[in-house]
Amino acid sequence: EVQLVESGGGLVQPGRSLRLSCAASGFTFDDYAMHWVRLTPGKGLEWVSGINWNSGSIGYADSVKGRFTISRDNANNSLYLQMNRLRPEDTALYYCAKDLYYGSGSYYEDWGQGTLVTVSS
């Protein structure tokens, strides 16, 4: 059974940093691309960042480019999102999601339960 478990969320002040983690199990992690998607009450679902199986292809939404960094550790079946210079509008439930391949036809066949990030002073 595929399991994706996010962690690392919390309350953080604007301008500070946070690192999210996603522990994967139940599938061959380095066979798949992975993504971060966030859910906000006002905007709904928003793709944040994606990474292919060997970290050779990486993408970011314009809203986080230059502030967030995605990475993965295939040896430890883990996905990460380093979030710097956080803004109140980054407040959201952050999901990691599994993707068969990294391409224009990508979709998310499995999701974690999410970790909540709140950016507020």
Added chain:
Amino acid sequence: QSVLTQPPSVSGAPGQRVTISCTGSGSNIEAHYDVHWYRLLPGAAPKLLIYANTNRPSGVPDRFSASRSATSASLAITGLQAEDEADYYCQSYDTSLGAWVFGGGTKLTVL
């Protein structure tokens, strides 16, 4: 403002059929990129309902179906049940943004 446009809400009585539309533009749906659909229940992980326009993953009931035209896509749910009450999102790729994009979501209410 989402790149893909969905109605904010739809409703139907148990047993009825409802459809949810997803309209894009020349850089996403009209550019022939695939459309996918998800269901989001409060407190639960999003669930993939339809991938690549019309395909159902194993385990998704055949009450859920989807179609697309050159300019839009739609999700149909037949035989509405109380547990179908949820938020539904479409997703595609936008070549102008170089990003995967979602619709704004549609809240389905079962009357």
